[in-house]
Amino acid sequence: MVTIQDVARAAGVSPATVSRVFNGGNVTPARAQSVQQAAAALGFAPNRLARSLRKQRSSVIALLIPDIENPFFTSLARGVEDAAQRTSLSVVLCNSDEDTEKERRYLEVALGEQMAGVIVAAASQDETDLGPLIARGVPVVAVDRRPRDAEVDAVRLDDRHGGEAATRHLLRAGYRRIACITGPQGASTSEERLAGHREALRAAGPGRGTDDTYVRHADFRVEGGRAAMRDLLSLPEPPDAVFVANNLMTIGVLDALREAGLTPPGTGVLSFGDVPWASLVRPSLSAVELPSYELGRTAADLLLQRIEGGAAPLQTVVLRTTLQVRESTGGPAGR
Amino acid sequence: MVTIQDVARAAGVSPATVSRVFNGGNVTPARAQSVQQAAAALGFAPNRLARSLRKQRSSVIALLIPDIENPFFTSLARGVEDAAQRTSLSVVLCNSDEDTEKERRYLEVALGEQMAGVIVAAASQDETDLGPLIARGVPVVAVDRRPRDAEVDAVRLDDRHGGEAATRHLLRAGYRRIACITGPQGASTSEERLAGHREALRAAGPGRGTDDTYVRHADFRVEGGRAAMRDLLSLPEPPDAVFVANNLMTIGVLDALREAGLTPPGTGVLSFGDVPWASLVRPSLSAVELPSYELGRTAADLLLQRIEGGAAPLQTVVLRTTLQVRESTGGPAGR
DNA sequence: GCAAAGGGTGAAATCCTTTTCAGACGCAGG
DNA sequence: CCTGCGTCTGAAAAGGATTTCACCCTTTGC
Numbered sequence: 147m148v149t150i151q152d153v154a155r156a157a158g159v160s161p162a163t164v165s166r167v168f169n170g171g172n173v174t175p176a177r178a179q180s181v182q183q184a185a186a187a188l189g190f191a192p193n194r195l196a197r198s199l200r201k202q203r204s205s206v207i208a209l210l211i212p213d214i215e216n217p218f219f220t221s222l223a224r225g226v227e228d229a230a231q232r233t234s235l236s237v238v239l240c241n242s243d244e245d246t247e248k249e250r251r252y253l254e255v256a257l258g259e260q261m262a263g264v265i266v267a268a269a270s271q272d273e274t275d276l277g278p279l280i281a282r283g284v285p286v287v288a289v290d291r292r293p294r295d296a297e298v299d300a301v302r303l304d305d306r307h308g309g310e311a312a313t314r315h316l317l318r319a320g321y322r323r324i325a326c327i328t329g330p331q332g333a334s335t336s337e338e339r340l341a342g343h344r345e346a347l348r349a350a351g352p353g354r355g356t357d358d359t360y361v362r363h364a365d366f367r368v369e370g371g372r373a374a375m376r377d378l379l380s381l382p383e384p385p386d387a388v389f390v391a392n393n394l395m396t397i398g399v400l401d402a403l404r405e406a407g408l409t410p411p412g413t414g415v416l417s418f419g420d421v422p423w424a425s426l427v428r429p430s431l432s433a434v435e436l437p438s439y440e441l442g443r444t445a446a447d448l449l450l451q452r453i454e455g456g457a458a459p460l461q462t463v464v465l466r467t468t469l470q471v472r473e474s475t476g477g478p479a480g481r
Numbered sequence: 482m483v484t485i486q487d488v489a490r491a492a493g494v495s496p497a498t499v500s501r502v503f504n505g506g507n508v509t510p511a512r513a514q515s516v517q518q519a520a521a522a523l524g525f526a527p528n529r530l531a532r533s534l535r536k537q538r539s540s541v542i543a544l545l546i547p548d549i550e551n552p553f554f555t556s557l558a559r560g561v562e563d564a565a566q567r568t569s570l571s572v573v574l575c576n577s578d579e580d581t582e583k584e585r586r587y588l589e590v591a592l593g594e595q596m597a598g599v600i601v602a603a604a605s606q607d608e609t610d611l612g613p614l615i616a617r618g619v620p621v622v623a624v625d626r627r628p629r630d631a632e633v634d635a636v637r638l639d640d641r642h643g644g645e646a647a648t649r650h651l652l653r654a655g656y657r658r659i660a661c662i663t664g665p666q667g668a669s670t671s672e673e674r675l676a677g678h679r680e681a682l683r684a685a686g687p688g689r690g691t692d693d694t695y696v697r698h699a700d701f702r703v704e705g706g707r708a709a710m711r712d713l714l715s716l717p718e719p720p721d722a723v724f725v726a727n728n729l730m731t732i733g734v735l736d737a738l739r740e741a742g743l744t745p746p747g748t749g750v751l752s753f754g755d756v757p758w759a760s761l762v763r764p765s766l767s768a769v770e771l772p773s774y775e776l777g778r779t780a781a782d783l784l785l786q787r788i789e790g791g792a793a794p795l796q797t798v799v800l801r802t803t804l805q806v807r808e809s810t811g812g813p814a815g816r
Numbered sequence: 817g818c819a820a821a822g823g824g825t826g827a828a829a830t831c832c833t834t835t836t837c838a839g840a841c842g843c844a845g846g
Numbered sequence: 847c848c849t850g851c852g853t854c855t856g857a858a859a860a861g862g863a864t865t866t867c868a869c870c871c872t873t874t875g876c
Contacts, residue, residue: 147537147617149862160826165864172823191613194593195534196862199831202482204530206590214555214574223549227576231583236590238573239549241562248566255541255571258529278526282482368758401760423703425736426761484832495856500834507854531832534861821874829866836859846849 148188156184168192198260206236207449208256209442210249210266212291213366214241216394217422218438219267222289225442226265233450235262244365246273253279263449265442268293271332285452289445292334299452300462301445305335305418308434308467309342312389312416315432315469317350321387321414325360327374327399328391336363339391339418360385364395371395375402387414396421396431420470430472437465483523492519503527533595541571542784543591544777545584545601547626548701549576551729552757553773554602557624560777561600568785570597579665579700581608588614595619598784600777603628606667620787624780627669634787635797636780640670640753643769643802644677647724647751650767650804652685656722656749660695662709662734663726671698674726674753695720699730706730710737722749731756731766755805765807772800 154161157180166173167181184190198204209226211219223239230237240256242249249269256264257278263285268274274293279286288300309326316324326343329336340361347354362377364370371390375398378385390396396417403413410431417433424430444463451458489496492515501508502516519525533539544561546554558574565572575591577584584604591599592613598620603609609628614621623635644661651659661678664671675696682689697712699705706725710733713720725731731752738748745766752768759765779798786793 147862150864151862161863162826162828162865163824166825169864171865172825174824177824189613191589191593193534193595193862194590195530195539195595196831197864199528199530199534199833200862200864202831204594206594208573214549214558215552217550220550220555223576224578227578236575236587238543238575240571240573241558243562251571254526255529258526259539259541260528260530278524397758397761421761422758423732423756423761426732426756426758482832485834486832496833497835497856497858498854501855504834506835507852509854512854528832531861532834534832534863535834537861817876819874819876821872823870823872825868825870827867827869830864832861834860837857838855839857840855841853842851843853844849844851846847 147193148190150190150192152188153181153185153190156188157181202260203262204260205234206238206259206261207263207265207446207453208240208252208261209237210240210242210252210256210264210268212242212244212249212267212269213394214239214243216366216392218393218419218436221438222267222442222445225439225444226446227442229443229446229450235450235453237446242269244269246270249274257282257284263287263453265289265445265449266293267291271334285449287445287449287452289441290335294334297460299448299460301441301448302462302464303335303436303441303467304464305338305467306342306345308418308436308469309339309389309391310346311342311467311469312418312434313343313346314349315471316387316389316414316416317346319387319411319414323360323383323385323387324414325362325378325385325388326391327362327364327371327378327388327395329364329366329395331363333366336366336391339389343389366392366395368394368398368401371398372402373398375399376405379403379406379408385413387416389416389418391418393417393419393421396433400427418467432472433470435468435470437467441465482528483525485525485527487523488516488520488525491523492516537595538597539595540569541573541594541596542598542600542781542788543575543587543596544572545575545577545587545591545599545603547577547579547584547602547604548729549574549578551701551727553728553754553771556773557602557777557780560774560779561781562777564778564781564785570785570788572781577604579604581605584609592617592619598622598788600624600780600784601628602626606669620784622780622784622787624776625670629669632795634783634795636776636783637797637799638670638771638776638802639799640673640802641677641680643753643771643804644674644724644726645681646677646802646804647753647769648678648681649684650806651722651724651749651751652681654722654746654749658695658718658720658722659749660697660713660720660723661726662697662699662706662713662723662730664699664701664730666698668701671701671726674724678724701727701730703729703733703736706733707737708733710734711740714738714741714743720748722751724751724753726753728752728754728756731768753802767804767806770803770805772802776800 150161240252267290276296286298328340362374364374575587602625611631621633663675697709699709
């Protein structure tokens with residue numbers, strides 16, 4: 147391995163000078179050039195471990211997401227990348243797979259590798275422990291999901307408002323028995339979206355939105371959505387519409403409906419988050435649109451700001467969701 | 482930051498002994514226990530930079546993929562992760578976005594961070610330079626796409642055979658003017674799949690499969706597929722079927738067809754790789770099924786083997802694709 | 817003409833761990 | 847009783863960069 151020493155020797159200078167050439171110290175142009183030449187000739191590439199060890203900070207930031215197969219998160223990842231692109235920091239992506247143990251391992255790596263910062267969409271509200279990172283002063287931004295009690299910057303969606311708008315739309319379209327399939331208990335996004343759903347129901351009439359006959363908790367994945375929908379359809383009085391709290395579960399829901407010989411808008415379906423490759427779905431569905439890319443970009447901007455040393459008070463940025471109405475024919479069958 | 486020194490002091494031993502406790506050296510049980518306790522009490526987490534620097538190898542492997550928004554690659558990534566899971570190595574994902582410059586940067590990071598190994602689905606057959614990694618003895622496995630002239634282990638699909646099977650299927654179904662939308666020039670997968678397509682045409686009759694009227698090169702993305710299909714449809718005599726060389730482009734193709742008021746199987750569509758969330762597509766499409774997950778797992782197994790020190794001769798593993806016939810109604814309209 | 821300021825440079829310390837080396841000790845075999 | 851071997855331990859070197867410090871040499875300002 148060719149080291150800074152080798153370059154120094156070849157260029158007839160000290161290692162300190164070589165370092166200055168690469169990091170913008172004061173070096174006379176002539177010397178700088180001969181160092182450049184020597185480095186090029188020897189094929190010198192700085193050892194980033196040594197550099198990071200000395201600087202007590204690496205030039206990598208980690209992005210920790212719970213499901214790499216969900217287009218929402220990959221789009222978010224693109225946003226993070228594009229923001230980081232403009233700096234000298236690299237992004238590495240870690241997929242926790244909604245597994246708190248895997249997540250814990252990745253957080254440990256981030257800490258041990260002295261990463262410059264971490265953006266995390268927490269696998270769990272309670273078990274995700276950002277304490278060690280925060281204690282060591284590593285900048286952390288929570289994105290999408292907020293870990294409880296963590297003193298960190300956060301960027302999230304207006305989940306509650308989005309959920310409310312979704313169910314209100316179904317109500318306006320004339321549906322009467324509106325179910326909600328939300329995510330796992332303990333995820334902030336699950337709870338908030340469900341809360342919005344309940345609020346819309348409550349506003350629609352006294353006594354509504356208080357019982358859980360039509361509420362199901364699933365796992366934010368295709369299979370979970372399918373199972374939950376099957377379960378709802380097996381009720382003596384099945385729902386005539388459903389608000390689904392994420393994109394993947396909606397795919398399962400659509401599949402369960404098809405199985406049962408039902409299709410929107412006969413049964414109303416409103417998804418929180420666009421169904422991936424939505425152009426393929428006929429008839430097209432209304433959905434709450436999520437600014438996933440911007441979520442990532444905003445989180446990255448915030449993180450970069452912190453890394454630069456911004457000691458501003460903690461912020462929470464809430465991005466607006468928008469209801470995208472797409473059904474050609476709205477409302478339940480028979481209307 | 483609490484270091485191994487602090488633990489040593491607290492436990493009344495030397496740093497060397499603490500290191501031995503954590504890395505399985507010979508230490509008397511009593512001493513070992515007091516070290517464990519001291520470490521726990523102080524919340525000691527080893528500095529992975531220092532460790533890697535000393536060991537000349539980190540415990541991270543990099544997976545470099547060209548498009549994180551393509552479910553084929555995310556599934557591959559899951560395969561890599563699951564294989565690595567069983568070892569003490571962590572996987573970090575890097576998205577090159579089909580951009581050779583970004584890819585170069587990530588390869589530089591992998592080298593500079595002394596990563597234990599690299600799995601790469603190359604953004605380009607020619608510009609992807611694995612030389613420095615190989616020169617320094619870092620194990621590298623090429624997956625899916627093979628960089629030209631690189632002396633590395635490889636795991637890939639039988640692209641040519643898959644392409645041939647696809648077009649042969651369309652021929653058998655009675656289509657006459659079969660187009661091919663393949664990936665960018667210079668990607669090994671593009672070329673091979675196209676070669677298979679041509680071979681099937683040639684086998685069908687003399688003089689066929691030799692001109693490029695119905696061949697388009699696109700970019701493996703939705704938009705590229707859409708544009709290419711529009712272009713094909715604008716021909717004086719448009720094709721009556723198309724073999725599309727990847728999943729995302731197929732989505733664009735289906736969209737372009739819908740625009741033009743066409744649908745399969747009136748116009749035949751055969752995709753290399755399942756259309757994501759295929760359960761949503763009606764009528765369902767035949768496709769060449771790709772073992773994406775196994776591709777990742779196999780590549781990781783191979784890499785891990787190399788990292789362990791296996792000095793076996795270079796291998797290329799070719800995984801079989803299978804034609805999945807799904808159309809309820811086969812063949813062109815009017816048959 | 818002199819003092820102060822500041823640019824350019826190299827030696828050496830530093831970051832934190834692993835690993836080598838040598839020494840101390842206990843025990844078995846002769 | 848001595849030799850030899852294996853286990854356990856700590857001091858110190860090693861890994862490769864950055865950064866501090868001290869020094870020299872020019873300028874600049876008065």
